[in-house]
Amino acid sequence: MEALTGPLTLLFVALAGGLGSVIRLFVSKFEGKLPWGILIANVVASFVVGFAQQSPSFLVGIIVASGLAGGLSTFSTYAAQTTNLIRRGRIAQALFNTLATLALSSTAVWLGQLAGAALLK
Amino acid sequence: MQISAKIIRLTFLGGALGSLLRFNMSIFLGELFSLLLVNLLGAALLGWLNGDKALDKPEFNAMWKTGFAGGFTTMSGVASMLVLGAQFNGWAVFAIGLVFLGLGVLSYWLSFQQSRKTVR
Numbered sequence: 191m192e193a194l195t196g197p198l199t200l201l202f203v204a205l206a207g208g209l210g211s212v213i214r215l216f217v218s219k220f221e222g223k224l225p226w227g228i229l230i231a232n233v234v235a236s237f238v239v240g241f242a243q244q245s246p247s248f249l250v251g252i253i254v255a256s257g258l259a260g261g262l263s264t265f266s267t268y269a270a271q272t273t274n275l276i277r278r279g280r281i282a283q284a285l286f287n288t289l290a291t292l293a294l295s296s297t298a299v300w301l302g303q304l305a306g307a308a309l310l311k
Numbered sequence: 312m313q314i315s316a317k318i319i320r321l322t323f324l325g326g327a328l329g330s331l332l333r334f335n336m337s338i339f340l341g342e343l344f345s346l347l348l349v350n351l352l353g354a355a356l357l358g359w360l361n362g363d364k365a366l367d368k369p370e371f372n373a374m375w376k377t378g379f380a381g382g383f384t385t386m387s388g389v390a391s392m393l394v395l396g397a398q399f400n401g402w403a404v405f406a407i408g409l410v411f412l413g414l415g416v417l418s419y420w421l422s423f424q425q426s427r428k429t430v431r
Contacts, residue, residue, distance in 0.1 A: 195335075195338060200331060200335075203330060203331060203334045204327040204328070204330060204331040205327060206330070207326050207327050207329065207330020207331065207333075207334075207382045208322075208323035208324065208326045208330070208378075209323070209326075210326060210330070210382070211322050211323060211325065211327075211329070211377065211378050211381055211382045212319055212323050212326065214326075214377070215314065215322045215373070215377055216314065218377070219314075232386040232387065232390075235385075235386065236386070236387040236391070238387070239388070239390070239391045240391070240394070243391070255387075255391075256330070256333070256337070256388075257330055257334070259385075259387045260330050260333060260334070260382065260385040260387065260388060261326045261327075261329075261330045261381070261382045262387070263385050263386040263387035263388070264380075264381040264382075264384050264385070264386060265350040265353060265354060265385060265389065265415055266350075266353040266354045266356070266357040266380040266381060266383070266384040266415075266419070267357070267377075267380075267381055268386055268412070268415070269354040269357070269358070269416045269418065270354075270357050270358070270361060270419055272412075272416050273416050273419050273420045273423065276416070276420075284416075288409070288412050288413070288416075289409075291386065291412065292390075292393075292405065292408050292412060295386055295387065295389070296390045296393050296394055296397075296405065296408070298390065299387070299391050299394040300394055303394075
């Protein structure tokens with residue numbers, strides 16, 4: 191608990207979160223019939239979380255998972271974009287966006303864990 | 312929104328603040344409860360801000376919408392929690408995940424509507 195709330199840990203979580211958010215800003219520009227950019231950001235961030243969970247260093251894992259991946263992924267923009275699809279009557283796309291986000295992000299966490307276990311341990 | 316150096320700086324600042332607040336909440340409120348809270352609150356915050364047309368300015372959007380609300384909420388945290396939950400409770404966890412994503416959309420939409428009615 192003390193290590194988690196240490197000033198350096200907090201600083202690195204904030205910096206990593208800022209960096210993740212800026213990467214998301216660029217990735218979010220990819221849009222088509224679906225908000226692909228945010229979907230990609232969420233899936234990549236989920237892979238990073240799974241990978242970081244296997245880190246031998248607990249603090250590095252926390253900084254990467256909570257900071258970088260947390261900043262890169264977003265729930266609020268997913269909710270906004272899905273609501274916009276519903277408001278425009280694009281129900282099938284909204285449903286697809288939701289199912290794809292859920293399925294691909296969860297799979298990415300699992301794959302990240304496998305990759306992390308193979309490469310970091 | 313055109314991406315300029317100022318937009319990048321503001322997004323970074325907002326994302327850092329949001330991530331820091333989310334991280335602290337996870338320490339003091341517990342992983343699961345804080346995850347539910349930050350995501351529903353963050354979705355509601357973005358809905359409220361998007362409902363107010365007067366706030367729709369590139370700098371404000373970068374700092375508070377893309378940066379703060381985006382950094383405060385986390386989909387990777389939700390996915391991670393679902394994968395962890397699936398190890399103990401099987402596939403049923405993903406039905407809960409689906410309901411939670413639906414609640415997030417509802418939270419955004421209700422807040423957006425309320426903001427549109429309140430802020431004229």
